[in-house]
Amino acid sequence: MNRRLVIPALVAGLLLTSACTDNTAATGDARTLTVNASDTECNVSAAEAPSGTLTFKVTNDGSKINEFYLLADDGLRIVAEIENIGPGLSRDLVLTAPAGNYFTACKPGMVGDGIRGGFTVTDSGEDVGPKGEDAELVAEADAQYASYVRDQVDQLLVKTQTFADLVKARDDDAARALYADARVHWERVETVAESFGDLDPQMDAREADLEAGDEFTGWHRLEKDLWPARAEGYTPMTDEERAAVADRLVADTNTLYDRTRDMTFTASDIANGAKGLLDEVATGKVTGEEEYWSRTDLWDFQANVDGAKVAWEGLRPLLQRKDEALDSQIGQAFADLQTLLDKHRSGDGFVTYDQLSASDVKELADSVNTLSEPLSKMAGVILS
Structure with a gap:
């Protein structure tokens, strides 16, 4: 059960500027992003990535079990998620994403509204999906x-x-x-x-x-x-x-x-x-x-x-x-x-x-x- 991920649009908007900090990490691949999730922060290494297969490498730096979500532009629909990330553990979320606007969200303790940030997938010009x-x-x-x-x-x-x-x-x-x-x-x-x-x-x-x-x-x-x-x-x-x-x-x-x-x-x-x-x-x-x-x-x-x-x-x-x-x-x-x-x-x-x-x-x-x-x-x- 997804526990209380839905939040009012106004609150989501307020969180955009502060919840997920851009702390760009040198992964060597624009489609591979790091996420440092703690009890109070959700730091994503970049606020955008080119369309295609994306990998979010999530590390829980906090004391509570955490979850990470990629949400659609309405802030409601879950595009992909990983749950049950224990303190000190790392998990990868791999997905195919077309161009568009999204939200990232961490959910420390697996309760509450989640710590959200805006995320953009730009058009890479490549065909997205299997061939x-x-x-x-x-x-x-x-x-x-x-x-x-x-x-x-x-x-x-x-x-x-x-x-x-x-x-x-x-x-x-x-x-x-x-x-x-x-x-x-x-x-x-x-x-x-x-x-x-x-x-x-x-x-x-x-x-x-x-x-x-x-x-x-x-x-x-x-x-x-x-x-x-x-x-x-x-x-x-x-x-x-x-x-x-x-x-x-x-x-x-x-x-x-x-x-x-x-x-x-x-x-x-x-x-x-x-x-x-x-x-x-x-x-x-x-x-x-x-x-x-x-x-x-x-x-x-x-x-x-x-x-x-x-x-x-x-x-x-x-x-x-x-x-x-x-x-x-x-x-x-x-x-x-x-x-x-x-x-x-x-x-x-x-x-x-x-x-x-x-x-x-x-x-x-x-x-x-x-x-x-x-x-x-x-x-x-x-x-x-």
């Missing part, structure tokens, strides 16, 4: 992934409507039974949903990530009302309040449905989306923070892994041509992680998160990290 056989393979991957996204959103819409009807009817047992199954379809395409920055906070914000004045809506607002046992002193929603939240969730899901009908994806979109889904596992699901009330985190965990695997599989023909060893490493890491997840199955789903031991959680976290490392290299390889 020849690579272009054909990317086109196939795009068609497959776009179809997958549409199918998942189709199923999400149907199940969300059913879930909302059950919530409004106060058929809580049936609503609780459907909750995790319906959310699977959101989690499988979560990074695509997050790319629409206005929808994600409304549909998937966790209460712990809200700031003063934020409205608590969406899936997790209803989750809390259905599983209030861990909410000390909680006052249940009235029928009217429940209906308002449920109807808004359905309306937002319809908006997501409309926006994904004609979406297309570049190779960097798909590759970075796969890595982004693993980041979602690392920052929320494996820690048990995502589904705080229902404890259904392992359903989300599996769905994020499913979506990442579909993205990788679509790019495999291209990746195998460029680096067969990396492709094999990713495949083995996916298989090993799935074996661990399968240990915690129960019926058609999984055990609840509270049934995991500390060693279970560590084992899963280590396996996620083992997969994350080679998966993070995929974009750089296929765009080379």
Whole structure:
């Protein structure tokens, strides 16, 4: 879940002049930029780069886990992102960017509005994107992934409507039974949903990530009302309040449905989306923070892994041509992680998160990290 990246346009404008400092570094390549992210700054080595394949080499110099984003000119749509950058660690974000205006953003602590700066991609005069056989393979991957996204959103819409009807009817047992199954379809395409920055906070914000004045809506607002046992002193929603939240969730899901009908994806979109889904596992699901009330985190965990695997599989023909060893490493890491997840199955789903031991959680976290490392290299390889 992308936590509160959307900020008002006026605030974004005010941040442009001070948030991301131009501290140009001599990388020897105008398309390779360094980013020094701290708890208070987001220093990008240049404020512009020529169109083509860009690499942002992000180092976290702060004390908090950080994230880095490239946003479209509206300040809402996420073009590409990397999450879960621990203190002292470095990560690369590789993407293909056409000419245009963008924002860069760091997000220390993975909360708040982010430290933003303006960024321009100038027209290099070169064709942006793959060529020849690579272009054909990317086109196939795009068609497959776009179809997958549409199918998942189709199923999400149907199940969300059913879930909302059950919530409004106060058929809580049936609503609780459907909750995790319906959310699977959101989690499988979560990074695509997050790319629409206005929808994600409304549909998937966790209460712990809200700031003063934020409205608590969406899936997790209803989750809390259905599983209030861990909410000390909680006052249940009235029928009217429940209906308002449920109807808004359905309306937002319809908006997501409309926006994904004609979406297309570049190779960097798909590759970075796969890595982004693993980041979602690392920052929320494996820690048990995502589904705080229902404890259904392992359903989300599996769905994020499913979506990442579909993205990788679509790019495999291209990746195998460029680096067969990396492709094999990713495949083995996916298989090993799935074996661990399968240990915690129960019926058609999984055990609840509270049934995991500390060693279970560590084992899963280590396996996620083992997969994350080679998966993070995929974009750089296929765009080379």
